[in-house]
Amino acid sequence: MTNIKTKIFEILFPNPIWTAAGPTAADASMLKRAADGGAGGLVTKTISVKPAKVPIPNIVSPFAGSLLNAELWSEMDYQNFINEELPKIKALGKPVIVSLGYSPEDFSILGKAVEKNGCADAIEYSIHYVGKDVDNLTRTAEALKNNTSLPIIAKFSPSIPDLESAVRALDKIVDGFAAINSVGPALDFDIKTLQPCLGSEDGRGWLSGRAILPIGLHFVSAISQLTDKPVIGVGGIRKVEDVVKYIMAGASAVQVCSLAVLKGQDVYGKLADKLAKWMKQHNYPDIDSMRGIFHNRKKEAFHLLGYGTQLHPQWIEKKCTLCMICEKSCVHRAISFPNDIFQLEKEKCVSCGLCASVCQPGALEMIENHY
Numbered sequence: 001m002t003n004i005k006t007k008i009f010e011i012l013f014p015n016p017i018w019t020a021a022g023p024t025a026a027d028a029s030m031l032k033r034a035a036d037g038g039a040g041g042l043v044t045k046t047i048s049v050k051p052a053k054v055p056i057p058n059i060v061s062p063f064a065g066s067l068l069n070a071e072l073w074s075e076m077d078y079q080n081f082i083n084e085e086l087p088k089i090k091a092l093g094k095p096v097i098v099s100l101g102y103s104p105e106d107f108s109i110l111g112k113a114v115e116k117n118g119c120a121d122a123i124e125y126s127i128h129y130v131g132k133d134v135d136n137l138t139r140t141a142e143a144l145k146n147n148t149s150l151p152i153i154a155k156f157s158p159s160i161p162d163l164e165s166a167v168r169a170l171d172k173i174v175d176g177f178a179a180i181n182s183v184g185p186a187l188d189f190d191i192k193t194l195q196p197c198l199g200s201e202d203g204r205g206w207l208s209g210r211a212i213l214p215i216g217l218h219f220v221s222a223i224s225q226l227t228d229k230p231v232i233g234v235g236g237i238r239k240v241e242d243v244v245k246y247i248m249a250g251a252s253a254v255q256v257c258s259l260a261v262l263k264g265q266d267v268y269g270k271l272a273d274k275l276a277k278w279m280k281q282h283n284y285p286d287i288d289s290m291r292g293i294f295h296n297r298k299k300e301a302f303h304l305l306g307y308g309t310q311l312h313p314q315w316i317e318k319k320c321t322l323c324m325i326c327e328k329s330c331v332h333r334a335i336s337f338p339n340d341i342f343q344l345e346k347e348k349c350v351s352c353g354l355c356a357s358v359c360q361p362g363a364l365e366m367i368e369n370h371y
């Protein structure tokens with residue numbers, strides 16, 4: 001039997017695919033769509049004492065699968081959110097994680113108010129606008145800790161300069177970590193009008209979606225090696241294999257934002273169903289059996305990089321569609337297709353591996369050559 005339920009902070013989540021703080025988690029009606037769409041946990045849009053003044057336009061898609069946003073945090077009055085929305089969100093029957101921001105002063109008000117309201121199971125706080133200084137991060141986390149007994153998740157931005165110091169400092173205060181927030185600042189603009197695509201003062205915003213998956217994986221893998229506390233993976237998830245990667249890199253659960261914005265609120269349940277099928281097919285009985293296994297295998301992969309070993313692409317003819325993308329992307333001109341037959345000039349090949357990674361049908365496999 002495959003079990004995708006996951007227990008984090010003694011809270012039982014029906015599956016490890018949660019909403020992320022963002023436009024699809026702004027209020028109870030939106031989170032109802034997420035709950036109906038199969039989300040295993042409901043993380044809300046970030047609430048702060050001062051409602052955000054959100055510029056327009058504030059979300060664009062610069063290329064397929066990614067978003068650039070200047071949405072800041074919630075425009076809702078925090079008392080309205082806590083008194084009116086939170087009880088309705090709690091009634092949806094899924095674990096509720098309230099996202100809060102940003103300063104110690106904000107947290108002394110919001111921590112108490114969320115605790116008193118009694119509808120949240122945990123709190124996530126974003127370090128996005130807190131600054132990069134570790135003392136500042138620690139002060140902020142302490143302010144929240146002093147005002148709530150709920151489990152606290154620190155959500156990291158990828159711009160944090162010294163990840164190790166930040167994790168070690170916060171590990172003494174918080175109960176878990178989430179990574180990553182959107183990446184930036186980032187810019188896009190119209191070359192005819194010269195107008196930025198976003199309406200923020202400087203036209204800048206934050207990038208999310210498919211482009212940031214490898215950054216998120218790096219953060220989750222690095223954080224999970226620095227702490228024994230739960231790490232939640234977020235950033236760039238589009239398909240079940242991305243979820244699997246986050247869990248193998250050390251995540252106990254994942255959050256999904258851009259995909260739900262672009263494809264609808266049933267993506268959570270679809271990913272959860274696919275995860276259960278994938279795990280069954282690959283003989284993983286539960287999340288714990290997969291979690292962090294990337295770290296056990298990393299050293300085995302390292303030996304390939306040792307001197308005395310080269311990797312060369314091997315052609316699997318029956319899979320090849322003769323699209324020639326490998327030939328075009330080989331900057332060393334090591335690949336050619338005389339009479340539609342793959343040919344490699346080994347003395348030109350530098351073993352970079354790009355040809356195999358761009359080959360969609362999987363017709364090239366990097367194999368070891370010892371010399």
Ligand SMILES: Cc1cc2nc3c(=O)[nH]c(=O)nc-3n(C[C@H](O)[C@H](O)[C@H](O)COP(=O)(O)O)c2cc1C
Pocket residue numbers: 020021022023045046059067069070071072073074099126128155180181182207208209210212234235236237255256257258259
């Ligand atoms: C339009 C938009 C609004 C967001 N608002 C918040 C927010 O209020 N608080 C927060 O912590 N993260 C916010 N995020 C970041 C997401 O929660 C998430 O960390 C990021 O988008 C990466 O995940 P994804 O690639 O699945 O979108 C927002 C993202 C987007 C696209």
